[in-house]
Amino acid sequence: MQDKSFFKDKKIDDIIHNFKELEYFLYALLDNHKDKIETIIKDIKEHILDKIKKPENKFYITFLICDIIKTYFSDLISQDFLDIEIEELENKNLN
Numbered sequence: 001m002q003d004k005s006f007f008k009d010k011k012i013d014d015i016i017h018n019f020k021e022l023e024y025f026l027y028a029l030l031d032n033h034k035d036k037i038e039t040i041i042k043d044i045k046e047h048i049l050d051k052i053k054k055p056e057n058k059f060y061i062t063f064l065i066c067d068i069i070k071t072y073f074s075d076l077i078s079q080d081f082l083d084i085e086i087e088e089l090e091n092k093n094l095n
Helices: 004-008 010-032 034-047 055-094
Strands: none
Touching: 010 034
16 A cells, blocks of 8 residues: 555645646637637537437537547547657757
8 A cells, every 4th residue: 555645745746736737728729729629619519410300319410529529639649749859850850
C-alpha cells in the first residue's frame, strides 16, 4: 500500500490548481468560438438528429456523435502537437 502522506503534499494541490486553470482557459477559448461550434451543432441537428423518428435512436446517435466529435478533435490536436515536436527535432538535427 502506498504511503498516504504522499497525498498530503502541497504539490498535489498545485497540480490540481493548474488543471483547474487549464480547464477555465479551454472553456473560455471554446466560448470565444461558440458561434462556430453552434453552427456545427445546428448542422448535426438539422441533417441527422431531426431525421430520426425514434427517441431511443436519437439518444443513441447523440452519444455516438459526441464520441466521434471528441475523437476528431483529440486526433486533430494530437497531430498538431506531434507535428510541432517533429519540426523541433528536425530543427535540432539541422543545428
